[in-house]
Amino acid sequence: MKLSDFLLRAVLLVSSLAFSSAYDIIHNIVIGDNNDTNGHQLSVTYEDYVSCLWAIRTHFADDNPIQVSSYVKDDSRTLSNAVSRRDDIVSTLFAIEMEIKQGTQFHLIFQSEDLHFVGWTNTQGQSFIFKDCFDSTTRSDIDETTGRQSLELPINSHYNIQDGLPLQDEELNIDGFFQSLQYLRNFTYPLPSDHESIATALLVYVPVFFSEASKFNTVRSYTERLLNFDLEFFRADEEFMNLVDNWNSNHNRHDGKRSLLLTVDWWKDDPNDLGEPKFQYDKSDYFNSDSQNGMSPVFGPIFGLGCRRPDYSSTYRYNHEYCGTKYLWTDPSLSFSLNGHKTVKVGPFSEEEKGQRFCPSNMVVNRIKCSGKHCDNMTLYCSPFVRYRLYNVDESTQITTKSVSEEGLGSQWCDENTRDYVVNGISCEGRFCDNVKLHCVKVIYISFEEESLFVDYSVSPWFSEESGGLSVQAPINAIQCGGLYCDNKSLVISESLSSSLDYSKTVKVGSFSEEFGSNQQYRSSYNIDERSQGWRPAFFSEEQDGLAPDYKCAAGYFVNGMACTGRYCNNIKLHCVKLVYGRDQDWFIHQQYRVSPWFSEESGGLSVRGPINAIQCGGRYCDKKSLVYSPMLSLKLNFAMGVWIGPFSEERSGYRMCPQNYLVVRIKCTGRYCDNMHLYCVPFKASSIYQVDKSSQGWRSFYSEEQDGLRSNYKCTGGYFVNGIACRGSYCDNIKLHCVKVTV
Incomplete structure (x- = not known):
């Protein structure tokens, strides 16, 4: 069995455990046998191969159902259809594994609903073969509206799984698992230094050799923690590293070839030091309004x-004036x-x-479309990086950047020195x-301790009072x-964060316009860090792009207030607050807040009864609260x-404070x-984990009914929470809260 064949099949197996979401197009990965006319031999480097496989792996999801079906040559029987759980998938894959071992020739099909750029099926279920993942000349064009691209992953599926792999009773134990890793290590070139290949090379073996869910989950858990591959970062598990050390001491080779398991120690030394991403750059073909439907290639x-300089001897010179013909610098592998x-x-x-136009948060420009004379009108296509x-x-x-045009500065990098910035917006001026100016952000290795920065965003339909006036329901970034x-x-x-909200506790916060109360702000919430909040620098309206940095919330921040000025509340400004995870920190109390009914002396x-975080005023002289x-x-x-x-009232002392440690x-x-x-x-009760921190209060x-008490x-x-109140003005009109910190 060729190593490349085994790697592909193994990664396809592990892929079924990783990434999907609900879309209406089903995608197939088809593996043909030796005699299949669709089968091809691969001749690529190990690094390229792993990179391509990694791209496939990241387009499956963890939690949603994945269908795994097998079609034996000249036989339509199905081993498993509509598999819905991880354990079922593992068992099914192991059964398929055994049939392959016995020499059965297969078309093995994995169906996932998010493998968007690998291919798709028609309504009759016919599979479309993917174009070569490594040969850019054979890649098909990406659909303009969906961004889908088809790729071919040719492979032969007639395997003898026993070649060089230590099987024990059709199943590997922990030691056999490590031996298989060592077998891979000795069979390939020296291990690539990039982190993704290391992660892939190790993860690829986790589900292949363990049919029992307990063993599979154990090893997978260790591997994820070791390789920073789950939602949060974990340092290497000590028990797993002891197994690695013991295996190395007993089986280490002395022929100059490094063991993959020895390389694992490099991760343990400093797993947070990921360094800076490295890229390779290609100059694209020229494009303008008259070529390829105006799409960048x-x-x-x-x-x-860059802008193509006009060649006045050419029939098409007028297309090149006014930066009408453009080219791009890209890294194709990063796509x-x-x-x-x-x-x-x-x-x-x-x-x-x-x-000007900007991409939504966490998105970058992946394509540009020209229309109109001299590419007068530009449309940006924006995509996020794949999660995980x-x-x-x-x-x-x-x-x-500085402006670029055909007559002056002919081309412009986002950052000429580091070249690790990518475009997330474009502005232009002149006829x-x-x-053209580029607006750019830096590409980084994501730290999973900063997972809140990796929120996915989408753009809602337009809404207005003519269509009912109601927007979609989800946390708002811009x-x-x-x-x-x-x-x-x-x-x-x-949309993904929307499912984390408790809509049963939704409150409606007034109506506001420029004529009365120019802003309203939402209450504190479970997953909000109110130490990190503030108004954006500027108001905006339809004349500006609301996705520009001065107007939208930063990545990881969401709207919890709005202000408006001008006729018909024309100009708006957002108040943004940081999204955080609910960890036990002394500033962060895990409680939901509610808004009480209004009360007054009438x-x-x-x-109502409960610790108070804010008070709203209504009626004359803050009569209602x-x-x-x-x-x-x-x-x-x-x-x-x-x-x-x-x-107390404004005539008598004007304030009252609770005793110490009271709210x-x-x-x-x-x-x-x-x-x-x-x-x-x-x-608080003596047995409670909560206590009042007198050192943090003030x-x-x-404010009164003219202001918004939730500001x-x-x-x-x-x-x-409130531990004292003061007032002044007629009828105790204006009130002020004294707040004290509650800690765990």
């Missing part, structure tokens, strides 16, 4: 752009790291209309969009304006020790316009 991140299925189209635009790949972009590194007075809006959202004057409180944290309080303090959990209003307030203060700002300068920040 390559798919992939763009490192630079496999982009998720083309999530491609969004931005534009078209020209100097007459906004003059090592690459992402760091939007805090945003830079803008026919002649002078807003685009269209129509007169920003009448039509489109959101950049995270309705008895008594509020509503609390943002934590009902869950109430369960940790000792109400038997509760005490009432007050009343305000209830308010009672008496007197006209809730002029007098009483505070009910309660401590006053917020005064950050009025309410307590996340993890802080």
Whole structure:
């Protein structure tokens, strides 16, 4: 058996455990036998081969069902159809493995609903063979609207699995697993130094040799932790590393060939030091409005752009004026790291209309389409990097290049020195969009400790009051304006994060416009770091691109407030807050907040009961009040020790504070316009893990019904609760909160 054949089959097996999502097109990977007219021999380097296989692996998903079917030559029987669980997949693959071992010739088909660039089937289930993964001249064009590309992975599936592989009772034990790794190590060239190949070479063997789910999951878990391959980073598991060390000491060769297992130690030394990504650059063919439907000829991140200088002896010289004919600098191999299925189209635009367009957060430009005379109008096609790949972009590194045109600076890299920046936006000025500037961000190795930066984004349909006025429902990263007075809006959202929200606790926060209360801000939430929030630098409307860095939230941040100015609330500005994971940190209290009904002296004057994070005012002189409180944290309080303090008003001292280690959990209003307030203060139970941190407390700002009590300068920040209130003005009109930190 050829190593390349074995590697491909093994990676296809492991691929079924990794990446999918619900789309309406099913994709097949077809493996032909020796006599199959679709079968081909491969002649590529080990590094290229692993790189191609890695691209396939990253386009499957962890949790959704994957269909695994086998079709024996001249026999239509199916071993397993519509397999839905990982354990079932492992068992099925092992059964197929045994039939291959016995010499049966197969067409082995893996079906996943997210293998978007590897091929697809028609409605009759006929399979389309993929074009060569390694020969760029045979790649098919990418569909303009979907970003799909077809690739061919030729292979022969008539195997004898016993060649060089130590099998014990049709199953490998841990030691046999390591021996197989060593067999691969001795059979190939010296191990490539790039991290992806190392990860692939080790991961490829995990599901192949273990049919029992317990053994499979154990080894897979160790491997993921070792290779920084799961949602969060884990250092090498000590038990696994001991096994590696013991095996090396007993089986180490002395023929000058390094063991793969010895190479694993390199990861253990400093697994966080990934260094800087390295790229290889190709100059694309020229393109303009009259060629290839105006599309740039390559798919992939763009490192630079150039303009073809006019040749006035040529019949087509006028196409080249005004930077009408362009070319790009790309790294074709990096295209496999982009998720083309999530491609969004931005534009078209020209100097007459906004003059710039940006990709949504975490996306980069993968293609450009020209239309109009001299490529006057440009449309950008934007894609994110595939999740679980090592690459992402760091939007805090945003830079803008000098202008490029055919008569002056003929070409421009994002960064001439490092050449590790890629385009995420383009602006132009001058006649026919002649002078082009690139907006670029740096490509980085993603640290899985920063997984919040790797949120996926998509663009919603436009909405306005004419169509019902309601947008889609999901966390918002940016807003685009269209129509007169920003009448039509489109959101950049995270659909995947939407499923993490508790919509049963949704609250509606007022109505606002430029005539009254120019902003509204949402309450604190479970997965929000309120220490990291703020307004974007500028207002925008339909004249600007809402995806520009000054207007949208940064990657990993989402909208929790909005402001507007101008006629018809024409100009809007976003308030953004950072998304974090719910780890036990002293500033982060794992509680959901609720908004209470309004209360006033006319309705008895008594509020709900619970630790208070914010108070909203309504009515004249802040007559009515509503609390943002934590009902869950109430369960940790000792109400038997509760005490009432007050009343107080602007005529009598003007404030009250709870005793030390107590929180305000209830308010009672008496007197006209809730002029007098009483505070009910309660401590935590002695058995509770929560406690009041007196070293972190302070006053917020005064406000009343004219302001929004949920703004950050009025309410307590996340993890802080009210332990005192002050007031001033007629009828205790303006109130101020004293907040103290609650820690675990």
